[in-house]
Amino acid sequence: MLQLSLYPDLAEAGCDEAGRGCLAGPVFAAAVVLPCDFECEELNDSKQLSEKTRYKLRPFIEEKALAWAIGIADHKEIDEINILNASFLAMQRAVASLKIRPQHLLIDGNRFRKYENIPHTCVVKGDGKLLPIAAASVLAKTYRDDFMLKIAEEYPLYDWKNNKGYPTKKHRDAVCRYGATPYHRLSFNLKEKQLKLDF
Numbered sequence: 550m551l552q553l554s555l556y557p558d559l560a561e562a563g564c565d566e567a568g569r570g571c572l573a574g575p576v577f578a579a580a581v582v583l584p585c586d587f588e589c590e591e592l593n594d595s596k597q598l599s600e601k602t603r604y605k606l607r608p609f610i611e612e613k614a615l616a617w618a619i620g621i622a623d624h625k626e627i628d629e630i631n632i633l634n635a636s637f638l639a640m641q642r643a644v645a646s647l648k649i650r651p652q653h654l655l656i657d658g659n660r661f662r663k664y665e666n667i668p669h670t671c672v673v674k675g676d677g678k679l680l681p682i683a684a685a686s687v688l689a690k691t692y693r694d695d696f697m698l699k700i701a702e703e704y705p706l707y708d709w710k711n712n713k714g715y716p717t718k719k720h721r722d723a724v725c726r727y728g729a730t731p732y733h734r735l736s737f738n739l740k741e742k743q744l745k746l747d748f
Contacts, residue, residue: 551677551680553679554681555679559651560649562685563581564654565579565657565676567686567693574709576622577620578636578689581684582614582615589613592687596690603691616647618648619688626638628736652668653669657674657682703730707724
């Protein structure tokens with residue numbers, strides 16, 4: 550059973566990201582503030598849920614949450630500032646877009662860059678421990694999947710409809726055969742073997 554809060558007297562926002570390990574597309578983050586009476590037995594780390602369950606839970610989370618928001622850092626920003634900093638940036642943008650200013654942030658993972666003067670707690674595997682982070686993981690994952698399905702129509706050869714930009718063999722093979730698209734993260738190793746540079 551996931552825990553609802555670390556500090557019940559504070560308005561807490563759970564924060565999580567999706568797409569950090571992908572070769573293409575943005576990293577998406579979500580911030581979610583849940584009410585103190587929120588219950589949902591089905592809700593868990595989005596990676597533990599089926600795609601059907603994630604999309605079923607999304608409108609429920611959005612309806613029940615006191616506030617929720619999505620933040621994005623695109624592939625160019627990822628190349629400029631690296632994926633870790635881009636993940637922080639996406640989460641900060643999500644928090645900044647909340648209609649309620651949270652008093653405390655619950656961050657999935659072990660690192661975060663402080664946002665304004667809002668205190669935060671990093672929780673390793675927090676999406677499987679705390680409901681606000683689990684809710685954020687579902688929103689981040691489904692909104693990112695929506696984006697990848699949309700651009701898959703532009704570039705069907707990369708199989709993004711199925712791999713969502715993650716480094717599957719089919720995705721890497723397509724990069725080797727057709728090259729990188731405008732959505733690829735050029736700072737990532739897009740092929741299985743790093744190309745040797747001649748100097």
